[in-house]
Amino acid sequence: MMAFFRLLARNRLALAGLVVIGIVVVLALITPLLPLADPDVTDTPNRFQPMFSAGALLGTDHLGRDLLSRLMWGTRLSLAMGFAAAVIAAVLGSAIGIIAGFYGGRTDNVIMRGVDMLMAFPYILLALAIVAALGPGLMNALIAVAAVNVPFFARNIRGITVGIAHKEFVDAARLAGMRNREIILAEVLPNVLPVIVIAMSTTVGWMILETAGLSFLGLGSQPPQADLGSMLGEARSALITNPHTSIVPGAMILVIVMGINLLGDGVRDALDPRLKSGALSRPMPATTVDRDGPAPAARTDSLLDIADLRTEFRVRNRVYKAVGGVDLHVEKGECLGIIGESGSGKSVTALSVMGLVASPPGVITGGAVHFDGQDLVGARYEVLRSLRGRRVAYIFQDPQATLHPLYKAGDQLIEAIRTHEDVSREAAHRRAISLLKSVRIPNAESRMESYPYEMSGGMRQRVGIAMALANDPDVIIADEPTTALDVTVQAQILSVLSDLRRERGLAIIFITHDFGVVGQLCDRVAVMYAGRIVEEGPTAAVLRSPQHPYTSRLIDCVPTLGGGQRRLAAIPGLPPVVDRLPHGCAFADRCDKAQAECRAGSIALAPTEPARKVRCLFPEVAKERSA
């Protein structure tokens, strides 16, 4: 609760709203004590006195009544009406909602049908009908406004109650012999009460507006008594000659409702956990770059050269170093595997290449990515965009989520082609069909017209691959493209990729957590742990004799066909949290060979054999593995 208030206080606008509402409410409460003129005493000779005239600070209205006094009393009445309507609507609506939600079944059905009917009316219309039946008047307007808001509460509270009615503590109360009424009062009500209060706080502004509206139409408070709405309604006929009589009550309604809305927004934001985590911010077109030093030069003259790449996530005041200085390169036509557990930074490394790391919260803080001689980190967005998909394409993990759900597969392919090439729609359509054929999709022509939801996972991933191939790229970065698929489909996808690579001379960066997949596809492999590369070398050599203890453990995780005797070795412990990386070797805590030196200082990625590197003080000795 205290945390909630602190959060609210941090939101300056909400605080401003609270202060405004507080002042208005206090003034309304003490109005009878203030030395104000009688709001209902008419003094026609002194009608329409301007503002700041003697004896009438805000002037007088069409009957010579003191506007300030009428404003204060009117505010009092409007606040009371709005608040009363909110309370009545909340009590009735919540009662209906709780009964419907708690008893369920037919009771629920009948009640909610009725609520739906009420909600089928355009809102104010229903209030008008009720006032028409009961006759104009303050109380009747109040009843009408409360009544039209009952369904809102009923529906919301029913939803919450349904969730609670099936919780264990309700069952326990029932088993303990409590009657339904007791359960509702003792168990359900306390749990829905906060929701009711919040719903009230967000609707009371509406209620004030609506009661004022009815009064404005002459259907609410009747003369001489006036709320803000009827003051405005009465002043309307003198709008052009004496605008101040209209502006005074109107501005007051605006101030009140705005204050309540500010406060309500603040309450809602304070209660929404997604806002706290920053999860509601949208990623920008390209990852933010904030390099603290000069861009390092390329270390090789490969097609793609990643040098000392650092990417971190800045969430509130914590910094997660997802990628902490990675060097990688891939040659033309080569397949490089990047392997590691989830959270090791492999995907972030891959996404950093084309500035696709979600930002905020991601920031590239150092390093360079040289592609074809050009540094992509810090390249202008337009440069990045023209390379994306054209020279460097991506295949993502879950094709269910990565294809646009509302566009046909064919249209998404055609878009990929036409984004980079000025070809006619017909030509692009033909190319798209041949792309689908090249990833071995049967009935390519008819598949063009399919939506992603009409396809199987394997089919969708083929579309994803076809889309990556659309512009004949030089490099494809495949971020766990087979992880979400079942094993047979996985094998088909891998063979498609492997053939394409041979046919087109594609370079592939293949990210996975599965050494089995790496063994089938990749020439070289880099093993990542806690944001850094711990071992790198030719796939066959690494598989045969892993040098880093972590690599060796990862390889042990792969089950082998017919190797039923060997125990599947999960790696004990969890990878370190990357906002509190230990000194020295990040794997030390999970390594059974760790020595004191391992934790002393940073360890370099040192060459061991030709083309092999390892970041370990005590590399495993080469031993022929039985696998």
Add this chain to the structure above:
Amino acid sequence: MTGYILKRLVSAIPVLLGISVIVFLIMAMIPGDPATAILGSYATPENVEKLNRDLGLDQGLVARYFIWLGNMLQGDFGRSFALNRPVLDEVLDRFGATLILAGTSFVLCSLLGIAAGVISAARQYGVADKAITFVVLLGISIPSFFLGMMMILVFAVQLRWFPVSGMWPIYGDRNLGVLLEHLAMPAFALSVVATGVIARLARSAMLEVLRQDFIRTARAKGVRERQVIWRHALRAAMVSIIPILGIQAGFVLSGAVYIEMVFQWPGVGRMLVDAILKRDILLVQGGVVFIAACYVIFNIMVDVAQALLDPRIKT
């Protein structure tokens, strides 16, 4: 799709019946003798008795409902005693004006609201976002009738850009230009609150969508950012924006009451308020049922639009 539309039309029947029951029950709450209430206290006893017979007021509640419903289905909504003409004729005469006003407002608030929400989301926490958020807050806090009055003061009285009120000039031609001139202020004033609500929802729907994986895919393809926002993201966000448009249409349609009063617009809303003040019960009853029914039909159109947009909805 035709099948889907038919299905939705059929499913509207119970809703329409429910609406008629609710209106009937509300009107049955009228205290005292309904015939006297309808005809006014100066009615002759013969007239009271005749009306009682016509409306079946001497019979039970259920019988009365079915008589009323039967009459309505035959296009007989009763007779307005104050105007001395059939209710349906009066409602139909007035409805056109309301439709022009509310329809224009609805188009305005949809376009402005969605555009503001999308820009706000695309520039989250930027200057444009903050400015839009503030204007939106102001918009949803200002009573439309007060805004309308202030607009009259500024744009009609001070600047003389637009006529003060009415739909047509008292003398002179009735052409589209003249209509638009009269329509501009009321349509805008009526759309402001709904624009704000739509903008808020569009913003949060867009923020939700922009974090999705398929947006990253579009960017990875090299799609231009403008296309990413206005095609990929907005298309997906529309799925959650369209139902809100339906709800806001109801607000605009019924909120027209206030604006019609402020701008002396000759629509159904002003007719209803006059009828309530004159206790012209049958006119109110007929008008309310008619507007509510139109709104139900409109909501079916919204559902159809949704189904056209989202192929995943089973048609």
